[in-house]
Amino acid sequence: MNLWLTAAVALLPALAAAGWVAAVADIENRFVALELGSTLTVFMLMLLSVGYDQPSFIDLGLTVVLLSFPGALAYAHFLERWL
Amino acid sequence: MNAGDFAQIVLVALGVAASWLAAFGLLRLPTAFARLHCVSFAGAAGGLCFMAAVLADRGGDPLGFKSAATIILLLLTGAVFVHASGRALRLRQQALEDRQ
Numbered sequence: 752m753n754l755w756l757t758a759a760v761a762l763l764p765a766l767a768a769a770g771w772v773a774a775v776a777d778i779e780n781r782f783v784a785l786e787l788g789s790t791l792t793v794f795m796l797m798l799l800s801v802g803y804d805q806p807s808f809i810d811l812g813l814t815v816v817l818l819s820f821p822g823a824l825a826y827a828h829f830l831e832r833w834l
Numbered sequence: 835m836n837a838g839d840f841a842q843i844v845l846v847a848l849g850v851a852a853s854w855l856a857a858f859g860l861l862r863l864p865t866a867f868a869r870l871h872c873v874s875f876a877g878a879a880g881g882l883c884f885m886a887a888v889l890a891d892r893g894g895d896p897l898g899f900k901s902a903a904t905i906i907l908l909l910l911t912g913a914v915f916v917h918a919s920g921r922a923l924r925l926r927q928q929a930l931e932d933r934q
């Protein structure tokens with residue numbers, strides 16, 4: 752287990768904390784926790800990509816960034832108007 | 835262990851510490867507005883530390899380049915997200931207060 756994989760595993764408690772807040776808090780705090788969770792997921796995918804020496808893995812992280820942004824904006828729009 | 839390896843370890847440790855601090859803030863801070871700071875802190879501090887560590891290890895190879903692109907994109911979209919979500923939360927709270 753190298754430095755990068757150790758760091759990816761070390762991020763799991765932080766991701767679990769974001770998941771716990773997303774599961775139990777009210778809708779506004781869930782929104783914030785979801786975004787922190789997606790940020791931590793990108794970090795973990797990047798670290799796993801370097802740790803396993805697989806450049807193709809980082810495409811998944813890039814995709815998470817590109818997809819979570821419009822998702823978060825849509826969530827914000829719904830939160831503002833209808834939820 | 836040379837200076838480059840030591841720098842990588844320090845940068846990765848700082849990135850993990852920033853992520854833990856953001857998660858701790860998410861658990862402890864009282865409101866959604868205060869918790870938004872944790873999201874931008876994790877993206878900026880953690881992202882820059884991890885990006886610097888990967889670039890120190892890989893340099894300009896495809897993995898280093900894609901990692902840098904991912905973090906820069908995360909920083910740009912994170913700034914827009916925090917602004918948009920802060921606005922949405924404020925309008926929502928205003929609407930809820932008007933309803934009461």
